[in-house]
Amino acid sequence: MPPVTRLGTFHLDRGGQIFLALLALTTLLVPVLNLAVPADSSLHVSTFTVTLLGKYLTYALLAVAVDLVWGYLGILSLGHAAFFALGGYAMGMYLMRQIGDRGVYGNPELPDFMVFLNWSELPWFWHGFDMFWFAALMVVLAPGLLAFVFGWLAFRSRVTGVYLSIITQALTYALMLAFFRNEMGFGGNNGLTDFKDLLGFDLQSDATRIGLFVASALALAGGYLACRAIVTSKLGRVAVAIRDAESRTRFIGYRVEHVKLWIFTFSAVLAGIAGALYVPQVGIINPGEFSPLNSIEILIWVAIGGRATLYGAVLGAILVNYGKTYLTGVMPDAWLFVLGGLFVLVTLLLPQGLAGLFRRKETTA
Amino acid sequence: MKTLDNLRAAMRRDQVWDFMVPRQALELDMSHGTILYLEDISVTFDGFRAINHLNLYIDAGELRCIIGPNGAGKTTMMDIITGKTRPDTGTAWFGQTIDLLRLSEPEIASVGIGRKFQKPTVFEQHAVLENLELAMAADKRVWPTLLARLTPEQRERIDEVLETIGLQDQRDQRAGALSHGQKQWLEIGMLLMQNPYLLLVDEPVAGMTHQEMDRTAELLRSLAGKHSVVVVEHDMDFVRSIADKVTVLHQGSVLAEGSMDEVRNDPRVIEVYLGGGP
Numbered sequence: 264m265p266p267v268t269r270l271g272t273f274h275l276d277r278g279g280q281i282f283l284a285l286l287a288l289t290t291l292l293v294p295v296l297n298l299a300v301p302a303d304s305s306l307h308v309s310t311f312t313v314t315l316l317g318k319y320l321t322y323a324l325l326a327v328a329v330d331l332v333w334g335y336l337g338i339l340s341l342g343h344a345a346f347f348a349l350g351g352y353a354m355g356m357y358l359m360r361q362i363g364d365r366g367v368y369g370n371p372e373l374p375d376f377m378v379f380l381n382w383s384e385l386p387w388f389w390h391g392f393d394m395f396w397f398a399a400l401m402v403v404l405a406p407g408l409l410a411f412v413f414g415w416l417a418f419r420s421r422v423t424g425v426y427l428s429i430i431t432q433a434l435t436y437a438l439m440l441a442f443f444r445n446e447m448g449f450g451g452n453n454g455l456t457d458f459k460d461l462l463g464f465d466l467q468s469d470a471t472r473i474g475l476f477v478a479s480a481l482a483l484a485g486g487y488l489a490c491r492a493i494v495t496s497k498l499g500r501v502a503v504a505i506r507d508a509e510s511r512t513r514f515i516g517y518r519v520e521h522v523k524l525w526i527f528t529f530s531a532v533l534a535g536i537a538g539a540l541y542v543p544q545v546g547i548i549n550p551g552e553f554s555p556l557n558s559i560e561i562l563i564w565v566a567i568g569g570r571a572t573l574y575g576a577v578l579g580a581i582l583v584n585y586g587k588t589y590l591t592g593v594m595p596d597a598w599l600f601v602l603g604g605l606f607v608l609v610t611l612l613l614p615q616g617l618a619g620l621f622r623r624k625e626t627t628a
Numbered sequence: 629m630k631t632l633d634n635l636r637a638a639m640r641r642d643q644v645w646d647f648m649v650p651r652q653a654l655e656l657d658m659s660h661g662t663i664l665y666l667e668d669i670s671v672t673f674d675g676f677r678a679i680n681h682l683n684l685y686i687d688a689g690e691l692r693c694i695i696g697p698n699g700a701g702k703t704t705m706m707d708i709i710t711g712k713t714r715p716d717t718g719t720a721w722f723g724q725t726i727d728l729l730r731l732s733e734p735e736i737a738s739v740g741i742g743r744k745f746q747k748p749t750v751f752e753q754h755a756v757l758e759n760l761e762l763a764m765a766a767d768k769r770v771w772p773t774l775l776a777r778l779t780p781e782q783r784e785r786i787d788e789v790l791e792t793i794g795l796q797d798q799r800d801q802r803a804g805a806l807s808h809g810q811k812q813w814l815e816i817g818m819l820l821m822q823n824p825y826l827l828l829v830d831e832p833v834a835g836m837t838h839q840e841m842d843r844t845a846e847l848l849r850s851l852a853g854k855h856s857v858v859v860v861e862h863d864m865d866f867v868r869s870i871a872d873k874v875t876v877l878h879q880g881s882v883l884a885e886g887s888m889d890e891v892r893n894d895p896r897v898i899e900v901y902l903g904g905g906p
Contacts (some may be wrong), residue, residue, distance in 0.1 A: 498759055498774040504751045511749045514710065516737035516768045516822065526769045
């Protein structure tokens with residue numbers, strides 16, 4: 264199909280259509296197979312699996328966010344785990360406040376770790392997190408603001424390429440060290456855990472797990488469509504132009520730093536939302552999520568799936584994480600070697616990732 | 629004491645503060661028939677004087693060729709006009725009202741100065757059509773770009789430029805797959821999409837075949853009149869075939885100016901080009 268007819272209009276590519284169809288199918292089938300099919304049937308999907316799938320979906324959303332800035336804008340961010348973790352912490356703080364007096368120490372006001380540290384009152388930044396709307400706002404605002412301020416400083420000074428990657432990595436590393444400190448008031452090393460319920464629903468119940476799974480699927484679909492809308496717009500073409508010839512784009516009259524700033528911030532918000540959905544499903548958030556290694560792992564998902572396709576990022580995130588779950592169960596020691604090997608193989612043999620394989624087939628057919 | 633002086637200066641009642649001065653008008657005024665004024669411009673890079681008290685005036689609608697040996701300051705001059713390099717001294721005005729030295733690169737592009745680089749840089753991953761769409765004069769802020777839809781007039785404009793540069797048949801082709809000459813034309817087309825008043829063209833025929841050169845000459849001549857065109861070029865045959873007026877740069881300042889024949893017979897020019905004794 265020539266691009267003429269499509270200039271400036273939203274459309275889904277083949278891979279995107281297949282991905283959304285599969286996602287819709289899964290979202291409809293999994294709840295039925297979990298709730299309606301009896302547990303002894305071979306078709307039954309266990310709640311454990313549902314939660315695992317939900318977790319993969321939040322990873323997929325994170326990968327889509329990274330693909331938007333890396334694949335289309337050329338920003339190799341080694342700090343997206345920070346935005347993911349910040350969104351997660353915002354949600355975790357709400358969940359902590361929801362525990363109320365059911366904690367080990369039974370303090371109705373203070374989370375357990377604060378009682379343990381002999382704190383007498385709630386730090387100022389914990390106020391408001393007893394209300395869901397406020398926490399939801401923070402899920403978006405905390406990573407969004409950080410990305411905005413960071414991006415404003417970095418892009419305005421025209422920091423690009425590997426230097427930008429390094430400072431994004433420094434950012435997430437600094438945050439990790441800060442969150443490890445007990446004095447920060449985010450639970451230190453242990454992070455936030457022992458959650459009880461979300462909006463009044465018991466987090467351990469099957470129905471809540473299904474609800475979170477469906478919410479993750481909807482967030483992924485929404486995030487994917489929003490990113491797709493951006494990359495098929497004129498702004499998306501400007502982004503690719505910046506990726507390929509930045510100074511040329513500036514000469515044509517685009518404010519390159521503004522384009523980068525807004526897309527980067529949007530991507531960080533998506534990562535934050537992914538983190539917020541991740542935390543209630545895995546039941547814990549700790550500073551380990553800020554680890555630079557996590558950010559690098561996200562890049563591997565995207566590279567394996569295929570950059571600048573969006574659906575490739577989803578594919579990569581789900582396949583790699585499924586592999587991780589499977590292999591760390593069967594041969595825990597082998598996983599890192601397999602991951603490294605996969606990355607090397609994909610870089611050498613499939614520079615466009617698995618999506619590239621699919622695309623090649625499509626064009627020859 | 630210095631603080632006090634500063635404070636006094638800031639409080640002077642006969643002046644307004646800098647930030648309250650209305651932003652200069654970005655409307656081009658060519659009422660005196662001159663589009664570009666460069667006066668007494670000097671630039672030094674690490675002690676090397678790339679531009680030395682340069683004075684240059686370009687008339688509205690004229691086609692001017694600039695020649696000169698390597699290191700004469702041709703590209704640096706382009707850099708100053710487009711805001712990439714800031715001169716140490718001197719003034720650069722676009723028309724009567726626009727002070728180029730106060731504008732950023734994108735602002736200069738948006739007031740109507742377009743530049744074609746020496747090396748053709750088109751967006752290789754985009755189709756020819758998309759290259760033109762991106763270059764099109766439009767509101768280029770983030771939101772308007774996100775929501776932009778092509779209007780029928782814009783589509784017409786793109787078709788018009790495609791015809792001017794002769795790439796109708798390649799409109800859906802990836803720009804990276806074009807030949808060298810076609811890339812140069814596409815880049816000129818991208819300049820045209822910005823509706824510039826002044827076109828700066830850096831070595832347009834380097835590496836072109838003779839046929840491609842002829843077509844480029846035709847193209848540039850057809851642009852003069854509607855736009856002012858400044859061409860920097862080494863190829864003398866090409867310059868002779870297009871220029872009304874030629875300016876020779878040497879060691880950062882103007883050595884001679886006039887028609888091709890006048891310039892060629894100028895003894896100073898002959899000395900610079902053919903080399904003479906000290």
